[in-house]
Amino acid sequence: MPKRPVPDATVARLPLYLRGLITAAEAGRPTVSSDELATASGVTSANVRKDLSFLETTGTRGIGYSVGSLTDEISAVLGLAGERPLVIVGIGNLGRALVTYDGFSRRGFVVTALLDVDPRKVGTTIGGLVIEDLADLETVVADRDVTIAVLATPAHAAQDVADRLVGVGVTAVLNFAPTHLDVPSHVTVRKVDVSSELQILSFYEQASKGRLATGA
Amino acid sequence: MPKRPVPDATVARLPLYLRGLITAAEAGRPTVSSDELATASGVTSANVRKDLSFLETTGTRGIGYSVGSLTDEISAVLGLAGERPLVIVGIGNLGRALVTYDGFSRRGFVVTALLDVDPRKVGTTIGGLVIEDLADLETVVADRDVTIAVLATPAHAAQDVADRLVGVGVTAVLNFAPTHLDVPSHVTVRKVDVSSELQILSFYEQASKGRLATGA
DNA sequence: CTTTGTGAAATCCTTCACAGCG
C-alpha cells in the first residue's frame, strides 16, 4: 500500500495522525490540511506532508486530505484490519490496569489471554478473563493464535518469558519490564519504561535552569 | 558536569546505562566495559562510548569504566540527587497502578499528591496517600513544591489540567493521556502512549511478512 | 592484548522554500 518504504520515524507518527483523523471524523470534517494534522499531533506541517508522501493517498491542493481515505490507508498500512488477539503476561498492578485499558479495544486489539505465575491469582477473573497459569504459556498462546504479547512481569522474569513467547510464534512484544530483551531479528520489541521517562524529564528540568542540553 | 552539551539521543539512553551500572554494582563488579553496558542496554558499544564521551568520567583503556564514578556522574547529570516530589493527576486504573509502582521511589521520585475529579474517589486513601480534589490542584501543587506531574486523566481533560499545572510552576510532565499537549517552551513533556506503541508493533509485524519497512 | 576515545564517513531525519495544482 505504501509507494515506497516507510521510514521508522514516519511509522512512529502514523498513529498520531490516525488519532487526529478520528477526531476530525467525529467532528464531521470531510478533509483536513497538513497544518491541522500537525497541530493535533505536535509536529510540523512539512513533516506531516513528507510523512504522508510515503503513502499512496494524495491530498488535494488548496483543500487538504480526505479524512476517510487517509484513515483507511493508515489503518491498512499499520495492519489494523480485523481483530488482533493479544496476551498479557504478568498481572500485577500494571498488568491489571492494562487488562481494563480501553485503548486496546478501540484500535482493534483484543485481550485474549492473561498469564501469571502466582497460584493465588491463577483461576481468578479480571475484566471477564480468567488468569491462567504461566506454566501453560505455550499451549495458551499457540491455541489462540496470539502473535502479540504485552510483558508486565518483573524484570528478572522478562527475558525467560520472552524466549518462551518467541518460541511459540509471538513476533511482537510490548515490554513494560525495565530490562532489555534479547530477541531474534524477526521479532519486534517496543518498550515502555516509565522510570526512564521520568529520569529524562528530570534531566531537562534541571538543564532548563543551567544550560546543558542541546535540544528542548 | 558534562564536558559538552549532551545530545537528546544520548540523554534518552543514560537511564539505560544507569540500570546496567546498578546491576553491575549489585554483582560486585568494580568496572564495566562499553561492550557490557551495550549488551545490557541493547545498543552498540561504539554508541555507548560516544555517549559517555559527553560526560567527564573517562574510562581506562584495557579495563573499562568505574562503576561507582559513572553511576555518580550519570545520576548527577540526570538531576537525580535528593528526592523529587511528584503529583499524579487522574486516579483511574492506570493512575492507581502508578501510585503503587515502585519504579518511582527506586530512582528518587516520591509520589506526594494524588488528584482526581471524581467525588467518590476524593478523600479515599491509596498507597498511604489521600486522593485530593482536582479543584484544589493549584494549592496542592504550590504548597508541596511539586514541579513534576504525571498525567493519567482521560484525553479530553488533559490539556486543561496541563495548563493549570504549568500555571503553578510544573515544568515536567509525563503524559499518559492519548492526546498532544500544548505547553510553553520551558516545559518538557514526555508521552507514554500504549495504544500508539501497539500500532507501531502491528506495522512491523505485518511488514515482516511482506517487505514494507526500512529499518527493523 | 584489551578496551577506550574520536575524527571521518555514512545514514537517517527534519526543515526550507517554492513551484505547481485546484
Added chain:
DNA sequence: CGCTGTGAAGGATTTCACAAAG
C-alpha cells in the same frame, strides 16, 4: 489564494575504523 508535493539543504545520530593507552 490555499495547500500539497518535493528537491535540496541542513542537522542530528550512528557506525566505522583505528591510533593510542594501560
